Amino acid sequence: MKLTLRVWRQSGPRDKGGMVEYKLDDISPDASFLEMLDVLNEKLIADGGEPVAFDHDCREGICGMCSLVINGTPHGPERNTTTCQLHMRKFRDGEVIDVEPWRAKAFPVVKDLVVDRSAFDRIIQSGGYITAPTGTAPEAHAAPVPKPDADAAFEAAECIGCGACVAACPNGSAALFLGAKITHLGLMPQGQPERWDRAVSMLDTHDGEGFGGCTNTGECTVACPKGIGLDVIGRLNGDYLKASAGGKKK
Amino acid sequence: MNDELYDIGDPVVDGKVPAGPIEDRWTTRKFEAKQINPANKRKKKIIIIGTGLAGGSAGATLGEAGYHVQQFCFQDSPRRAHSIAAQGGINAAKNYRNDGDSVYRLFYETVKGGDFRSRESNVYRLADISRNIIDQCVAQGVPFAREYGGLLDNRSFGGTQVSRTFYARGQTGQQLLLGAYQALMRQVEMGNVELFPRHEMLDLIMEDGRARGVVVRNLINGEVKNYTADAVVLASGGYGNVYFLSTNAMGSNVTASWRAHRHGALFANPCYTQIHPTCIPVSGDHQSKLTLMSESLRNDGRVWVPKKGGDDRRPADIPEDERDYYLERIYPSFGNLVPRDIASRAAKNVCDEGRGVGPGGLGVYLDFADAIGRLGRDKVEAKYGNLFEMYERITGENPYDTPMRIYPAVHYTMGGLWVDYDLESTVPGLFVIGEANFSDHGANRLGASALMQGLADGYFVLPATINDYIARNALPPVADTAIAEAEERVNGRIDKLLSIDGDRSVDSFHRELGHIMWEYCGMERTEEGLRKALELIPALREEFWTRVKVTGKGEELNQQLEKAGRVADFLELGELMVIDALHRSESCGGHFRAESQDDEGEAKRDDDAFGYVAAWGWQGEGARPVLRKETLNFEYVKPTQRSYK
Numbered sequence: 001m002k003l004t005l006r007v008w009r010q011s012g013p014r015d016k017g018g019m020v021e022y023k024l025d026d027i028s029p030d031a032s033f034l035e036m037l038d039v040l041n042e043k044l045i046a047d048g049g050e051p052v053a054f055d056h057d058c059r060e061g062i063c064g065m066c067s068l069v070i071n072g073t074p075h076g077p078e079r080n081t082t083t084c085q086l087h088m089r090k091f092r093d094g095e096v097i098d099v100e101p102w103r104a105k106a107f108p109v110v111k112d113l114v115v116d117r118s119a120f121d122r123i124i125q126s127g128g129y130i131t132a133p134t135g136t137a138p139e140a141h142a143a144p145v146p147k148p149d150a151d152a153a154f155e156a157a158e159c160i161g162c163g164a165c166v167a168a169c170p171n172g173s174a175a176l177f178l179g180a181k182i183t184h185l186g187l188m189p190q191g192q193p194e195r196w197d198r199a200v201s202m203l204d205t206h207d208g209e210g211f212g213g214c215t216n217t218g219e220c221t222v223a224c225p226k227g228i229g230l231d232v233i234g235r236l237n238g239d240y241l242k243a244s245a246g247g248k249k250k
Numbered sequence: 251m252n253d254e255l256y257d258i259g260d261p262v263v264d265g266k267v268p269a270g271p272i273e274d275r276w277t278t279r280k281f282e283a284k285q286i287n288p289a290n291k292r293k294k295k296i297i298i299i300g301t302g303l304a305g306g307s308a309g310a311t312l313g314e315a316g317y318h319v320q321q322f323c324f325q326d327s328p329r330r331a332h333s334i335a336a337q338g339g340i341n342a343a344k345n346y347r348n349d350g351d352s353v354y355r356l357f358y359e360t361v362k363g364g365d366f367r368s369r370e371s372n373v374y375r376l377a378d379i380s381r382n383i384i385d386q387c388v389a390q391g392v393p394f395a396r397e398y399g400g401l402l403d404n405r406s407f408g409g410t411q412v413s414r415t416f417y418a419r420g421q422t423g424q425q426l427l428l429g430a431y432q433a434l435m436r437q438v439e440m441g442n443v444e445l446f447p448r449h450e451m452l453d454l455i456m457e458d459g460r461a462r463g464v465v466v467r468n469l470i471n472g473e474v475k476n477y478t479a480d481a482v483v484l485a486s487g488g489y490g491n492v493y494f495l496s497t498n499a500m501g502s503n504v505t506a507s508w509r510a511h512r513h514g515a516l517f518a519n520p521c522y523t524q525i526h527p528t529c530i531p532v533s534g535d536h537q538s539k540l541t542l543m544s545e546s547l548r549n550d551g552r553v554w555v556p557k558k559g560g561d562d563r564r565p566a567d568i569p570e571d572e573r574d575y576y577l578e579r580i581y582p583s584f585g586n587l588v589p590r591d592i593a594s595r596a597a598k599n600v601c602d603e604g605r606g607v608g609p610g611g612l613g614v615y616l617d618f619a620d621a622i623g624r625l626g627r628d629k630v631e632a633k634y635g636n637l638f639e640m641y642e643r644i645t646g647e648n649p650y651d652t653p654m655r656i657y658p659a660v661h662y663t664m665g666g667l668w669v670d671y672d673l674e675s676t677v678p679g680l681f682v683i684g685e686a687n688f689s690d691h692g693a694n695r696l697g698a699s700a701l702m703q704g705l706a707d708g709y710f711v712l713p714a715t716i717n718d719y720i721a722r723n724a725l726p727p728v729a730d731t732a733i734a735e736a737e738e739r740v741n742g743r744i745d746k747l748l749s750i751d752g753d754r755s756v757d758s759f760h761r762e763l764g765h766i767m768w769e770y771c772g773m774e775r776t777e778e779g780l781r782k783a784l785e786l787i788p789a790l791r792e793e794f795w796t797r798v799k800v801t802g803k804g805e806e807l808n809q810q811l812e813k814a815g816r817v818a819d820f821l822e823l824g825e826l827m828v829i830d831a832l833h834r835s836e837s838c839g840g841h842f843r844a845e846s847q848d849d850e851g852e853a854k855r856d857d858d859a860f861g862y863v864a865a866w867g868w869q870g871e872g873a874r875p876v877l878r879k880e881t882l883n884f885e886y887v888k889p890t891q892r893s894y895k
Contacts, residue, residue, distance in 0.1 A: 012806070030533040030646075038538055038757070045755045045810070050801055053809055055326065058499040059539045061640065062424055063330040078643075085643050110470060111807045118447065121327050125439040129432035130391040134311045134709050135382070137389035141346070144400025154393035154418055157425060161329055190391045 001027040001093045005040065007052055008100040010109055017109065019098070029089035033076060034059060034066060036088055037099075053112040061085040061225065064160030067167070068113055069100040074164035074223040082162065082225040102167035106174070106210040117163050119209040120177060126205035127198040128181045130190050149187045156183035158226045168223035171212030176220040178206055179232030182239055196243035203240055255784075255829050259876040262516065262865050265670040267371045272886055273353075276375045279671065280714050284721035291316035294720050295479040297464055299451045299506045301328030303423070303701055304684025305485030306430035307708030313437030315713060320477055321434070322446045322466055324501055324812075329431045332487055332499040333704060336423025337544035337637070338407060339415035340387075340701040342380040347404055351412040353377045358887050359410055360699060363589055364664070364692020365839035365855060366889040367519070367863070369882060371671060372689045376699075379706040384416055386709055390429040394418050406587065407545060407697040415698045420544045420637045426701055430708070450812065451506045452740045454482065454513050454680070457732040461510070461680035462725070465736045467744075469812060472805040474740055478728040480720050481679045483712065484510060488663035488685040490523065492820045492827065493772075494764025496660035497529060497542040503816035504823050507667050507686055515675040516865035516878060518688035519665035520823065521831035524695055524840045525773050526661035527593035530644050530654075531613040540659040541644055543616070544637055545697045548586045548593070550621035550630065551654070553577050555614050559604035565615055565653050576600055584894040591694045591840050591853070592894055594658035598773050599851070601657075608655040617653035658773060662700060664691040664840065665830075668865040668880070672715035673707060676865075679723070681716055683707035688863065693839025744804050747814045752797035756814045759794050763787070763817070763824055771828050776844045780832040787828065791821040826866055826875060833877065836860045857889050 002025045010017030024043070027036050034056050041051035057065040066083040070076035076086045091097065099113065107115040145153075157180070165176035182199055185191035191198075207213075214233055221230050268278040286294065294317050298309050301323040309321045323331060343356040356377035361368060384402070388394065394416050395403040404413040418425040437443040448469040455463035455478060463478035489504035490496040511517045528543045554575045556568055576596060578585040588596075597614045600606065607613045622630050627650060631638070638649045645655070666688040667675050673689070675682050684704040691699065770783035794817070802808040837846040837853035838860070846854045863880040 028534045028536050031536040032538075032644075035536045035538050039536055042755055042757060045799060045801055051810060053807055057325060057330055057501050058332060058335045060335050060497075060499075060541055061643075062335050062421065063325075063332070063499060064327075064334075065325060065330045080639075081643060085640065087643065087646070089646055114807065117326055121329075121435060121438075121445075121447070124432060125435040129436045130389070131436065132386065132389035132391075132433070133314055134307075134386060134433075134713070137382070137385040140344070140384045140388040141401055143388070145396055146400050147396045147398050150393050150396040150400075153391075154395075154425070157393050157418075157428065158421065160424075161327065184393065185391050188391050188393065190389060 001029055001088060001091070003027055003091070003094070004096040006096065006098045007113070009052070009112055012111055013108055027088055029087070031088050032059065032084055033068070033070065033086040033088065034084050053114050055114050056084055059084040062160060064162040067102050067115065067162060069102065069167060071098050074102065074167040075225050080225055080227045102163055104166045104172040106172060107163060107166060119211070120161050120163065120174070122209060123174065123178060123202055123205050124181065127194065127201040128185070130185060131194060132190070143189050145188055153184050153187040156180045156187070156228065156232055159228055160226055162225065164223040164225060165220035166211065168219040169212065170217055170219065171215060173214045173220070174206055174211040175214035175233045175236060176224060176228055178202055179236035180228050182236045183232040186235060186239060195239060196246070199236065199239035200243050203236070255832065256874045257869070257876045259867060259878040262668065262863070262878045262880040264369065264880055267671040272371060272374045273378070275371050276378065283715055283718035286717050286721045288316050292318060294318065295320065296481050296483060296716065297477055297479040298322070298483045298485055299464065300331065300485035300487060300686070301431070301434065302331035302333035302485060302487060302684060303427055303430060303704030304708040305483070306331065306427060306434050307705050308483060308485060308683060308712050309443050310430055310433035310437055311709050311713045312716070313434070313440070313442035316442070319437070319443040320446065320479065321443055322449045322451060322464070324448065324450045324469060326447055328434060328445065328447065329428065331427060332502050333427045333701070334424045335499065336701055337420045337542065338546045339405065339417035339422045339698040340383065340426060341407070341414050341696070341698040342384045342416060342702065343377055343414060344381055344384060346402060347413040349412045351414050355412065356380060356414065360690070360696060361692070361887040362892060363696040364694055365892060366692065366857065366861070366884060366887070367838055367882065368690055368692030370884060370886055375711065376690050376703060376706050379710045380702050382710060383702060383705045387426060387429050390433060392418065392425045392429045405546060406549060410696065417546070420546070420634065423701060426705065430705070451509070452815065453509050453736045455728060455732055455736040456513050457728050459514070460678045462728045462732065465740045467740070470807055472803070472808065474737060474744070476733045476737055478733065480725045481681060481716055483681045483683060483716070484667065484686050485683045485708065486686045488666070489820070489823060490660045490663050492763065492824050493660040493767045494760050495532065495537060495540050495768070497526060497540050500539060503819070505816050505819045507682070508819040508823055510667060510675065510677060510680055512868050513677055514868070515677045515680060516668040516867055517665070517826060518668035518863050518865045519693070519830065520827045520866065521771065521834065522664035522693050522840050523660055524590055524662040524664060525594040525658045527590055527597055527658050528616065528656045529659035530641065531608055531657040533609070541640070542659070542661060543641060543654065543656060545590070547616060547634060547637060550633070551586065551616040551618050552620055553586050553614055553616055555600045555605040555607060565607070565617070574600070574605070581894045588894045589694060589696065591842070594773060595842060597658055613655035613657045615653035616656045618649065619653070622650065660768070662695055664688065664693060664695055668863070672718065673712050674715070674719065679719065681712060683712050693841055743815065744811065747798070747800050747811060747818070748804060750796065750798050750800065752799045754797045755799060756810055756817055759790065759798060760813070760817045760820070762790055763821060766790070767824055767827070771831050774842050774844050775831050777832065777835070780828050783828045784825065784832070787821065787825045794818065794821055829875065830864055830866065834860055834864065855891070861889070
């Protein structure tokens with residue numbers, strides 16, 4: 001395939017950055033999008049240029065490290081697919097493809113297509129866990145979990161923390177990410193004791209990190225490579241309201 | 251003999267395995283380990299490299315125990331460690347299925363599956379602890395698969411006939427890792443763990459022969475800094491990326507282990523590589539990695555190839571009696587569930603006979619037609635839906651309509667740094683856990699045992715032994731000279747890589763090394779091939795240090811520089827792997843020497859000559875490695891020829 005790429009280049013956080021055009025020919029339709037960028041980088045190195053920096057690791061669609069806004073859409077045009085699992089056969093020969101980093105106030109650009117997503121870790125730090133000291137856990141069968149709850153919890157827990165929801169949201173909100181964790185832990189009996197505190201403190205951290213508010217535009221769930229549904233945001237709002245109204249807020 | 255390749259050193263004396271009946275040894279060891287009073291723990295510092303199942307669980311537990319932990323990972327978040335990609339499940343001897351499982355059975359099968367090349371005491375402990383791991387993870391809210399009654403579900407896995415594998419659809423590793431990650435994040439919030447993402451360990455700080463800290467590079471701005479501690483823990487994973495194409499994440503590397511090896515940590519059984527039978531075949535030269543299809547697929551999928559070579563009809567057009575379900579034919583009692591080494595080599599054999607399918611003839615069918623007929627499409631979708639989707643995304647083929655094509659690929663490395671029963675390496679104060687150590691899997695790892703080992707080491711074993719080391723050793727502040735020396739080594743190496751300014755990219759060297767390793771030290775090894783590799787690798791290494799081109803500067807985010815450092819280490823490790831494979835002229839587990847097979851083509855072990863762990867010592871750059879043997883004694887599971895027929 002022949003392709004024209006327009007790639008965001010930015011040498012560092014303080015650099016202004018801009019789009020740079022590259023032409024590629026002879027790209028295999030079986031290559032993944034990241035393998036296509038590998039080919040571009042090998043070409044840039046051979047020509048004495050600087051390769052494009054981008055985040056990636058497992059290339060199996062699960063680690064959540066790959067990012068990229070492709071033609072205006074986080075993770076590109078295919079639904080429920082990470083950038084690393086997007087293959088060039090999904091594009092047309094001769095196509096012009098724009099490649100940009102995640103854009104959000106809470107995700108500052110580090111270099112080229114690499115952004116800093118550590119705000120997500122800080123949200124989890126503020127309550128995204130169940131307190132369970134090691135070595136003293138009760139026998140696993142002591143607390144049965146109804147299968148529908150376990151299944152729904154699992155589906156929410158599938159979130160890979162990639163940040164596409166934030167990049168897609170006009171407000172730069174991480175409500176989908178937050179809701180997924182609240183839902184995962186809130187659906188299980190183990191997660192009940194800390195449920196209310198969790199909702200309040202995680203949402204406070206979310207706001208403090210510079211993520212915007214949720215206005216239910218739904219772009220997040222469309223961009224989510226794991227198909228996390230908007231219902232998790234409903235659960236987040238519900239838990240937060242109950243915690244606040246019920247005086248359960250810290 | 252191969253005297254020109256290595257020296258023979260003193261045997262390794264297996265330290266710290268308590269005497270007595272095997273079921274009491276771990277209790278004995280824990281009791282004898284010296285404790286540290288909680289008020290003093292705060293003053294003790296532990297460095298952990300890596301945040302996967304082993305590192306993450308260790309950090310969470312040691313932080314909770316009260317130590318001051320500093321933890322580093324090269325990814326942007328600890329949650330991205332490669333453990334996240336493990337699909338199938340985690341073994342535990344809970345006997346919830348009442349199918350005769352027990353700690354002893356899991357122990358027995360793990361020793362047997364590893365082809366009698368692992369240490370009995372360690373494996374027994376692993377099997378015993380497996381039960382606590384499930385309790386721990388459930389308490390953390392890991393959403394394991396459940397039955398309608400609300401109790402945990404199980405499935406069976408390659409190499410075993412009982413259902414002892416706990417799972418969370420095809421994403422068990424993800425859910426277990428998130429459990430450990432969340433526990434770790436809680437400790438970060440509490441101030442017990444200091445976290446350093448996007449940092450890479452590049453050297454050890456050594457003083458008086460002890461590991462006293464690390465030198466790391468901040469990958470964002472290139473800053474090289476030192477961190478000192480009372481003990482250092484490596485949880486940095488496996489080295490399968492030496493093959494370039496593997497199922498490992500792109501960033502997985504051997505650098506932390508290799509730096510430690512150069513300071514005296516023995517590297518054990520480096521040639522033991524697990525080739526996983528169910529990966530998606532290679533599609534072209536652009537390929538950067540291989541994708542694993544969960545082994546659980548073999549529970550319902552049937553593996554076959556056409557009976558005659560060169561049969562290029564569509565699979566649907568090949569009638570039943572012209573198909574060879576070769577695993578079911580050769581291994582009737584285990585069928586499609588034979589262990590990984592057996593399944594991989596059987597696939598290679600039928601492809602070598604010219605009966606492989608797909609491009610280049612390097613593939614076999616994994617067919618779900620029977621399962622869909624028996625269970626209905628819905629049930630198959632519920633069990634394997636996400637895996638089927640992934641397959642379709644990568645290949646463009648729909649596995650509900652046509653069989654998947656699979657081929658073996660490099661997956662897991664059983665070798666790693668040698669550790670004693672306490673998980674301490676031969677460098678005092680340096681502990682090694684998870685895939686980075688060599689300890690529990692012998693020459694082959696059973697499916698669903700990697701997750702078990704990572705979490706056993708991190709949640710339970712290391713936290714019970716590291717205190718003993720810290721309590722017994724007076725560890726004064728580290729001298730500036732030791733720190734300066736380590737930093738100098740790191741800076742010198744970075745400068746050297748940047749100054750070569752040659753004409754070949756880092757990746758081109760990595761691909762070439764990978765090709766050599768796969769060709770000559772892959773699924774089947776021969777003396778002739780291994781000797782060939784020993785000519786090619788040193789030459790390639792020399793070329794690397796004269797012709798590599800590393801773009802950019804040191805003081806910035808520089809992914810080429812990161813890769814170059816790792817490939818340089820792979821080039822040294824690759825040679826050691828080949829020497830190890832050459833010296834071990836028997837077949838065992840993942841190491842199949844063509845010269846050592848029985849009349850039916852099955853691997854032939856030689857327990858009298860090779861019933862040991864090969865632990866290799868570094869003797870300096872350009873010097874031969876030294877081979878030190880740890881004799882393996884089997885008191886409980888008497889070595890027999892493995893048979894799955």
